[in-house]
Amino acid sequence: GGLVTGMEAGLAVPDWPNSYGHNMLLYPLTEMVAQDPEKPGVFFEHAHRLTGMFVGLVSLIMVVCVWFWNANSFVRTIAILIFLFVCLQGLMGGLRVTGLFTLEQNRELLQPNLLLGIVHGVVGQLIFASFVFLCAQFMANRNEAHNATKRGDLRWTSLLCLAMFLQLILGAAYRHTMGDEVLAQKATHILYTHIAFAVIVLVFAIVVGIRYMGRGNITLKKTGVLLHILVMAQLLLGGGALVVIILAKGDSTVPLYEVITTTAHQANGALLLAASFLALAWATKCNNGASTC
Known part of the structure; x- marks a missing residue:
């Protein structure tokens, strides 16, 4: 995420949840790594999306594990809130690019949202810190x-x-x-x-x-x-x-x-x-x- 912002590649892929019309998970690797001057930053932006999906999957597994192996309501609540914010984070990341719910690829018809980009960056770090807070609850000491x-x-x-x-x-x-x-x-x-x-x-x-x-x-x-x-x-x-x-x-x-x-x-x-x-x-x-x- 930091590299995407630093390289100003946040809008390298114009559509969401697709990637140039492809299912995000099926986007061709050849296009992802291609050095196309008309599509700069695609590799980092698409890698950022895939990593975000992986975080979402891990968060879901985490909630299931916490729910089954920890009966403490405080810990369970934190785990569920983290998962919900991870889902919200993914939605904000997509709407930051498109500005509205659409599969459109034409940049002229899209409305990238700068404010959502800022909130997306803030929430991402809060989620990471919340994972650390949750982890501390399981430490033996x-x-x-x-x-x-x-x-x-x-x-x-x-x-x-x-x-x-x-x-x-x-x-x-x-x-x-x-x-x-x-x-x-x-x-x-x-x-x-x-x-x-x-x-x-x-x-x-x-x-x-x-x-x-x-x-x-x-x-x-x-x-x-x-x-x-x-x-x-x-x-x-x-x-x-x-x-x-x-x-x-x-x-x-x-x-x-x-x-x-x-x-x-x-x-x-x-x-x-x-x-x-x-x-x-x-x-x-x-x-x-x-x-x-």
Whole structure:
């Protein structure tokens, strides 16, 4: 998904749920890998669609497994919500391309939706982080880690997750508007807000990391260290992404170094969001206040 956005290939395949008139699963591999100048980015966009379908299948299997092997209502609810959002994510991804329910391939008759593209990018990372949150409920040391948390940890981890969510919205909004000449001025304002808000995320991540590293539990210590590593890496990648975007400004095509740097920044942001959800999982009680899932 990050590569598709970075390469500006989100609209490489004009129709959905088909791919150039073919059933998505039966789209010819020869056309997918062909270097057709009239169809740039098809490989990455179609691969993104196929990967999304695989995520949907895995999510369905996950729900079945959780329902049969875990009687906890809290865990079951999370699993079902994740699956529903995965389905919604696929629908938003398709409507982002077409703008309406149609099998039409003619781009002039379609209405690509930029707002859905932004929401699609945000929800995708939230789903990934939610998978991590769910996974934490099954870890053998879950209760031990939760019992080692102290008063205030839930509040701080919640603030971190909220800050990460808002920062994610700003980042997704900028990535999807930066190449639009009409929205160039708005994109600049979004970028400045995104940079300023990074300071808030940094503060919350450092505070949560310090609190967890000060606990006597090895799981919390590792989570705290992970938060610090990821937030520092994110700042470096963010700075690097800003530099390469400035250097590449005016180029007719997106240079490879910009695609790699911006995608790495996005991917590390997803890891940081997931780590924030992991920290939240340790501080969260489930099953109506019980400390066990």
